[in-house]
Amino acid sequence: MQLPSGLLENAVAQFAKLPGIGKKTALRLVLHLLKQNEEEVNLFSETIAKMRREIKFCQRCYNISDGDICSICANSMRNKAVICVVENIRDVIAIETTQQFNGTYHVLGGIISPLDGIGPEQLTIQPLLHRLESEPVEELIFALNPNIQGDTTIYYIQKKIQHLPCKITTIARGIAFGGELEYADEMTLARSLANRLPVQQYVKG
Amino acid sequence: MQLPSGLLENAVAQFAKLPGIGKKTALRLVLHLLKQNEEEVNLFSETIAKMRREIKFCQRCYNISDGDICSICANSMRNKAVICVVENIRDVIAIETTQQFNGTYHVLGGIISPLDGIGPEQLTIQPLLHRLESEPVEELIFALNPNIQGDTTIYYIQKKIQHLPCKITTIARGIAFGGELEYADEMTLARSLANRLPVQQYVKG
Structure with a gap:
């Protein structure tokens, strides 16, 4: 599959790294994003980066958490x-x-x-x-x-x-x-x- | 499905907006990204945003292109x-x-x-x-x-x-x-x- 653009090729390659996503599905997802507003795509992109950057693991049980202690451990x-x-x-x-x-x-x-x-x-x-x-x-x-x-x-x-x-x-x-x-x-x-x-x-x- | 973190919830919601991706698959993809280095996730996120921001459509044939004229139209x-x-x-x-x-x-x-x-x-x-x-x-x-x-x-x-x-x-x-x-x-x-x-x-x- 030859893609007409390096930018497109890179984006498809990134999606195709995800588990269970092949190159054809990756292309479908990328072309879907290409049809959305730039703001929506930025929101998608920034939400993922922010999640990875800011998410914490509970210091007590190592569950995913927004704070130092997860909502389950913090629940009395x-x-x-x-x-x-x-x-x-x-x-x-x-x-x-x-x-x-x-x-x-x-x-x-x-x-x-x-x-x-x-x-x-x-x-x-x-x-x-x-x-x-x-x-x-x-x-x-x-x-x-x-x-x-x-x-x-x-x-x-x-x-x-x-x-x-x-x-x-x-x-x-x-x-x-x-x-x-x-x-x-x-x-x-x-x-x-x-x-x-x-x-x-x-x-x- | 109750998720333990708002950041995770937002990221899952973004993935679940893509065609053919349900909430369970979205969670799987997000947890996969969470296991990657922060640099790799930033690369993923930035590649998608850059693609949407910088991609052009060929002025002649409206194919996707990195420049004003696509590689097919530019090919002599x-x-x-x-x-x-x-x-x-x-x-x-x-x-x-x-x-x-x-x-x-x-x-x-x-x-x-x-x-x-x-x-x-x-x-x-x-x-x-x-x-x-x-x-x-x-x-x-x-x-x-x-x-x-x-x-x-x-x-x-x-x-x-x-x-x-x-x-x-x-x-x-x-x-x-x-x-x-x-x-x-x-x-x-x-x-x-x-x-x-x-x-x-x-x-x-």
């Missing part, structure tokens, strides 16, 4: 003694959508995956251990995708905190093995949260 | 005596990809569609008539989508220029009625360009 109605450990922000959004969980979160920023070069030090595991030592946490719920990497991550963290008195659970395997948490329907996700199991039983440890 | 190897009339820039790209056409283009910027409030004056028909009067054009090829609006547009322009000596043709109906030009495979498109018909025969006029 949420039960701070229950922490749900998730891989990423999309999982927080998915669980929040079920409206069945009243605790707080801890966003790991990934899961342990040696093949991808992701070890415990790349994740927010150290801050999680610090939280568990310094806060009166009663229960730690693992809500990780049910696959090998998720299991490894649970096992690693569980070994680190087995001396602590807090209860350690994991959401029930209502979700098919190899499935993706964020695409589960709300009922399945809510039920798997309600039927969580003690982690000793889960990892047969 | 292209046959200026043959003009291919298309609806939009995507159609130029589609025909260029066949590598079977050595003439120049005229981009109408749409087709006559009274139901959508698009009449001849919203399109670049007047500049096309001016080109035909002032340039030694031998052949005018209509490469419009084969539907009612495309036929109406051909009929309108043909009536306006029937006093001129230039040959008027249309690409062959190799493409199914109601189909979209830009999605045609290259073979079909190239063949329909090779088998173009005199417009009198086509509109049975």
Whole structure:
């Protein structure tokens, strides 16, 4: 596909870098933007840059936040003694959508995956251990995708905190093995949260 | 879907305005950008804004261009005596990809569609008539989508220029009625360009 303009070519290349967007779709999106007012395109462009520049991560749970502490951690109605450990922000959004969980979160920023070069030090595991030592946490719920990497991550963290008195659970395997948490329907996700199991039983440890 | 940040919400809303992008896909794209360096996101954002701000339309054929005259019109190897009339820039790209056409283009910027409030004056028909009067054009090829609006547009322009000596043709109906030009495979498109018909025969006029 030969494009008639370098400016157009660059814009298409930028869109085509996004996940799931091929060159033809990128061209369609760019030509759509080209039909909009200059102000609207500037608003689009500036909103994206501003989001990246100004967005913060909660200093407590590493969720996305507009301030130093996210709206969930800052909410006095949420039960701070229950922490749900998730891989990423999309999982927080998915669980929040079920409206069945009243605790707080801890966003790991990934899961342990040696093949991808992701070890415990790349994740927010150290801050999680610090939280568990310094806060009166009663229960730690693992809500990780049910696959090998998720299991490894649970096992690693569980070994680190087995001396602590807090209860350690994991959401029930209502979700098919190899499935993706964020695409589960709300009922399945809510039920798997309600039927969580003690982690000793889960990892047969 | 409740998002934990206003900045994120705004960015998702901007992406969700693009054609074919829903809120869930928009969130995925935004979270992908959030994982990139700030410089990369600024490059993305600035490339889009710059494209909209600086892109020009060729003063001769209304194709997208980096300068006053597009690279096709400026190319001395292209046959200026043959003009291919298309609806939009995507159609130029589609025909260029066949590598079977050595003439120049005229981009109408749409087709006559009274139901959508698009009449001849919203399109670049007047500049096309001016080109035909002032340039030694031998052949005018209509490469419009084969539907009612495309036929109406051909009929309108043909009536306006029937006093001129230039040959008027249309690409062959190799493409199914109601189909979209830009999605045609290259073979079909190239063949329909090779088998173009005199417009009198086509509109049975």
